[in-house]
Amino acid sequence: MSALPSQPRIRIPRSARAGEVIEIRTLIEHPMETGLRHEAGRALPRDMLTRLMVRLNGETLFAADFQNGTATNPYHVFFVRLDKPGHFEFIWTDEKGRQARAEARVAVT
Amino acid sequence: MIARRTCLALLALPFAAAARADEALNTAIRDAVADKPVTDGGILLRVPTLAENGGQVPLGILVESPMTAQDHITAIHVFASRNPTPGVATFRLTPMLARAEVQTRIRLAEDQRLIVLAETSTGRVLRTSAELRVGAGGCLS
Numbered sequence: 001m002s003a004l005p006s007q008p009r010i011r012i013p014r015s016a017r018a019g020e021v022i023e024i025r026t027l028i029e030h031p032m033e034t035g036l037r038h039e040a041g042r043a044l045p046r047d048m049l050t051r052l053m054v055r056l057n058g059e060t061l062f063a064a065d066f067q068n069g070t071a072t073n074p075y076h077v078f079f080v081r082l083d084k085p086g087h088f089e090f091i092w093t094d095e096k097g098r099q100a101r102a103e104a105r106v107a108v109t
Numbered sequence: 110m111i112a113r114r115t116c117l118a119l120l121a122l123p124f125a126a127a128a129r130a131d132e133a134l135n136t137a138i139r140d141a142v143a144d145k146p147v148t149d150g151g152i153l154l155r156v157p158t159l160a161e162n163g164g165q166v167p168l169g170i171l172v173e174s175p176m177t178a179q180d181h182i183t184a185i186h187v188f189a190s191r192n193p194t195p196g197v198a199t200f201r202l203t204p205m206l207a208r209a210e211v212q213t214r215i216r217l218a219e220d221q222r223l224i225v226l227a228e229t230s231t232g233r234v235l236r237t238s239a240e241l242r243v244g245a246g247g248c249l250s
């Protein structure tokens with residue numbers, strides 16, 4: 001599977017107290033071109049991400065399936081309560097099956 | 110220029126365009142939740158009443174749910190009533206999340222209604238909607 005050129009960015013704390021709720025922010029640079037737009041009389045080719053999948057310690061935590069109404073540079077915020085150290089994996093997939101990945105570890109004190 | 114014309118055409122033919130958009134919206138909602146019974150309420154939406162830039166409209170969704178293994182939100186579906194296609198996104202949630210809350214950014218082509226449906230693990234569907242005005246339309250077509 002080939003890699004997406006898109007650069008993901010994750011904002012997540014490095015550590016949390018046991019039982020604390022942490023905020024996770026994700027952003028990926030991507031045009032999310034629907035194929036419906038025209039520029040100078042030509043249709044701009046469709047180029048869309050289909051999915052963001054987030055895993056915590058190997059289990060599915062959160063996923064987003066994108067349709068045309070998701071804005072350019074998809075941005076998502078969600079909240080997790082951590083009781084033990086967390087290994088987060090973030091995988092974005094586009095309609096051609098290309099992927100961009102990021103990961104993060106959060107220590108629990 | 111063609112993008113602009115498409116926008117103007119939608120304004121010039123409100124009745125036909127509205128009927129088509131309503132049909133597409135109803136189909137999309139049926140595809141998402143089939144014919145499960147829908148209850149209004151239980152969802153807090155945070156959206157601007159006037160979106161200056163239709164291309165990047167902040168959206169916050171918080172659904173009332175204990176988010177336990179027995180009783181949690183499994184999916185949140187977002188639809189826009191007057192975009193060229195009604196689908197915005199579907200979020201899949203698990204009880205590992207602290208609360209049934211998601212924030213994102215969406216695009217809206219013109220003034221319209223945002224419809225949010227949330228499915229519970231107990232088989233219920235909650236629904237809410239909000240009317241938004243859009244300053245500079247994030248015209249999608």
